[in-house]
Amino acid sequence: MKADLSAIGGDGSRVTSARETTNGGALVCAVEGQLAPSVGFVMTLPLKTWTGRFLQVGCGGLCGRASLEVGAAEGCLPLQAGGFAIASTDMGHQGMSGDFGRDPQQRADFAHRAVHLTALAAKQLIRSFYGKPAARSYFTGCSDGGREALIEAQRYPEDFDGIIAGAGALNFQVQNSMYHAWQARSNTGLDGKAVLVASKLPLLHQAVLAQCDKLDGQADGLIANPRACYVDLAPLRCEPGVAASAKCLNEAELEAVRRLYDGPRDPETGERLTVAGPMPGSELAWAGVFVPESASQPIFSERIALDALRNLSFETDPPADFRLADLPFDGATFDRLRARRPLFDATNPDLSAFAKAGGKLILWHGWSDPHISPLNTVAYLNAVQRVMGAAQAEAFTRLYLLPGVYHCGSGEGPSAVDFLTPLLDWVERGVAPQAVVARAPSPKEAKSNFGQPTAAGASAAPAAAAPGAPPATTVAPNARLRPVFPYPAMAVHDGKGDPNTASSYSGVLPPSVPALPAWRGDDFFRPYAPSVR
Structure with a gap:
C-alpha cells in the first residue's frame, strides 16, 4: 500500500510498510506509517471481515509505543470477529522516558496532535483501501489513553462517534x-x-x-x-x-x-x-x-x-x-x-460540540485505582453536568465505577468488562447503556494483561444488560459476575440470590452523594481555551 499523508502530517508523512498477516484469526493488512516529524502509527485493515467500523486505541504511561491491544471490550463479538479497522500511535516519541518533553514539537504531539492526526490518517487509509469511508469511528483508551480519549472529545469533537475513557490521566499536570x-x-x-x-x-x-x-x-x-x-x-x-x-x-x-x-x-x-x-x-x-x-x-x-x-x-x-x-x-x-x-490536561467540561456532533462518551474507573484517584473522573462528570446541565449530560455521557478494581483492570473486584458493545448499541441503535456486567477474570487472565482482551478478542462473557435490568447469563461455573450501574447508582444484592450471579443485584441510588472536597485546582474543571504548544 502506498499513500501520501503529507496533507495531514506534513512533508514526509507516509505509509512505511504494509503486509498481509493474521490478527486473532482474521486476515488483515498490517500497516505502519509516520506523520512528520516523528509520530509513528500502526493499523490493521481486515481483508474479509470489516464491518465498516474504525477503532482507535490509546496508550498508557507516557506512551512511546503503538499498541493495538483493546481493553474493556471483554467478549465484544464484532471485535472478536475482526470487524474493526484498528489504529494506534506512539504519540510522537519512542520509549517511556519523559525526555521528549524538552522538545516543543514532541510535547505538542504527545499532548494532542498525534492522536488527532492518526485519526485523520487512518480514515484516509480506510477510504483508500475499501473505496469508502468508515461508517462509524470509535476511540478507547485507559490511563493516558483515557486522557487521550477526552482530548479527542474536547479538542476534536468530530473525530469519533463514540469514546470510551478509562481511568483517565485527565488531570495530567x-x-x-x-x-x-x-x-x-x-x-x-x-x-x-x-x-x-x-x-x-x-x-x-x-x-x-x-x-x-x-x-x-x-x-x-x-x-x-x-x-x-x-x-x-x-x-x-x-x-x-x-x-x-x-x-x-x-x-x-x-x-x-x-x-x-x-x-x-x-x-x-x-x-x-x-x-x-x-x-x-x-x-x-x-x-x-x-x-x-x-x-x-x-x-x-x-x-x-x-x-x-x-x-x-x-x-x-x-x-x-x-x-x-x-x-x-x-x-x-x-x-x-x-x-x-x-496543553496537557483534559479537564474541559464543555463538550457541547461533541454532543452536537452526536458523540457518546463512556467514562469508567476502578474504585481501587492507586495510580489515579477515581474522584478525578467523578469531578469531571460533575463538571460536565454543571456546565451542560444534568439532562443534556445524561443524553450522551455515562460513568461506571468498578468496586475493587485497580488501574485499568485487575484487583479483587470483577474487572473483565465490555464497554465497547454498549457503546456500539448507543451510537448505532440509540440504546443508552444501563447495567453492564463485569466478570472476575481467571488467575491466568489476571496475570496477563489484567484480564482485558486484546484486539484479537477474549473469552466469552455475558452481553450488556437490556435497559433497566442486568442480564442473568453466566459464562462458567462459579464465575463471579457483578453488574455495574451508571454512577451514582450502586449494585445492591437482593439478600437471597446467588452473589456470583448478576441478576441477584439491582441498581440503587445512595441516600446522598457528598460533594467533592475543595482543592486548589477546582477551577481546572471549568471551560478553558486549550493550548496547541
Whole structure:
C-alpha cells in the first residue's frame, strides 16, 4: 500500500510498510506509517471481515509505543470477529522516558496532535483501501489513553462517534507531579528508605474491610461506595513498647498511611493540592506503586514524578539532579503547573460540540485505582453536568465505577468488562447503556494483561444488560459476575440470590452523594481555551 499523508502530517508523512498477516484469526493488512516529524502509527485493515467500523486505541504511561491491544471490550463479538479497522500511535516519541518533553514539537504531539492526526490518517487509509469511508469511528483508551480519549472529545469533537475513557490521566499536570511525588515522599523515612512495605498491606486492607465491607449490605470483600468509608486506624496501632510486627503498625507506618490517603496539602493553609488520594479498599493495589516490597527498594511513584517534574511539568525545567526532596508542596508550586495545563490536561467540561456532533462518551474507573484517584473522573462528570446541565449530560455521557478494581483492570473486584458493545448499541441503535456486567477474570487472565482482551478478542462473557435490568447469563461455573450501574447508582444484592450471579443485584441510588472536597485546582474543571504548544 502506498499513500501520501503529507496533507495531514506534513512533508514526509507516509505509509512505511504494509503486509498481509493474521490478527486473532482474521486476515488483515498490517500497516505502519509516520506523520512528520516523528509520530509513528500502526493499523490493521481486515481483508474479509470489516464491518465498516474504525477503532482507535490509546496508550498508557507516557506512551512511546503503538499498541493495538483493546481493553474493556471483554467478549465484544464484532471485535472478536475482526470487524474493526484498528489504529494506534506512539504519540510522537519512542520509549517511556519523559525526555521528549524538552522538545516543543514532541510535547505538542504527545499532548494532542498525534492522536488527532492518526485519526485523520487512518480514515484516509480506510477510504483508500475499501473505496469508502468508515461508517462509524470509535476511540478507547485507559490511563493516558483515557486522557487521550477526552482530548479527542474536547479538542476534536468530530473525530469519533463514540469514546470510551478509562481511568483517565485527565488531570495530567497535577497527577504526574504533585500526586505521585507526595505518595513517594509520604512513604519515605529520614533514612531515605520506605516506611511502609507491601507485607503490611494485607493487615491494613483487612482492617478497612472489617470497618466498611458491610456498608452496602453485603460482606463480599468489596467496598461498593468507598466515599462512605471513614477508616479508623487506631485498631492497627502497636501497643506501647511493642515493636512493629505483622499484626500492628507503628506510629511512623500509621502516619505514612494517613498521608497516603489524604494527599498533599499546603503546609501554611491546609489547602488540598489534589482532588483526592487513593480510596479506602485500594490498599493491596498500593504494592509496587508507592509501597515497595522491601524498605530498600525504590518507590515507583518517585520515578513517575521525577520523569514529569524534570521534563514536562514546568515551563523552565529544573536541573538534571532535581530530587523530590527539592519539591515544595505548596500553592506557589501548584500554580507553576498552570502554565502547561491547557496543553496537557483534559479537564474541559464543555463538550457541547461533541454532543452536537452526536458523540457518546463512556467514562469508567476502578474504585481501587492507586495510580489515579477515581474522584478525578467523578469531578469531571460533575463538571460536565454543571456546565451542560444534568439532562443534556445524561443524553450522551455515562460513568461506571468498578468496586475493587485497580488501574485499568485487575484487583479483587470483577474487572473483565465490555464497554465497547454498549457503546456500539448507543451510537448505532440509540440504546443508552444501563447495567453492564463485569466478570472476575481467571488467575491466568489476571496475570496477563489484567484480564482485558486484546484486539484479537477474549473469552466469552455475558452481553450488556437490556435497559433497566442486568442480564442473568453466566459464562462458567462459579464465575463471579457483578453488574455495574451508571454512577451514582450502586449494585445492591437482593439478600437471597446467588452473589456470583448478576441478576441477584439491582441498581440503587445512595441516600446522598457528598460533594467533592475543595482543592486548589477546582477551577481546572471549568471551560478553558486549550493550548496547541
